Amino acid sequence: MSELCWLKSSFSGEGGNNCVEIAAPSPEGIALRESESPARVLTTDRAALGALVKSIKAGLGS
Template sequence: MPEREWQRSSYCAGGGNNCVEIAAGNANRIVLRESESPTVVISTNRAALRALVRGVKDDKSALI
């Protein structure tokens, strides 16, 4: 299996170890990890991740 190409969040400051990273999984899956714990990987489907991102963007108070 080829190595995944992880992409860091655009909100990641200076390439530190406190970043969300995302990569393509199998089929319709997306995998996520936190750069501080790269061996802990969670998997979700594209629709669920899209809904989460939209929900966070729509509810700015969730970021406070």
């Protein structure tokens, strides 16, 4: 998946491989990887990732 345009959060800074990167291989698909291990790629769909993020945000408030 090296042909993908990988993006990382602006919170990651410039100091090395300590972040999660995201790419969109298709309109409905999402690819995730850790910058320290770029060969390992997790794929999911937008709805599942959205549900995960929503759950994480809800847990942060408690």
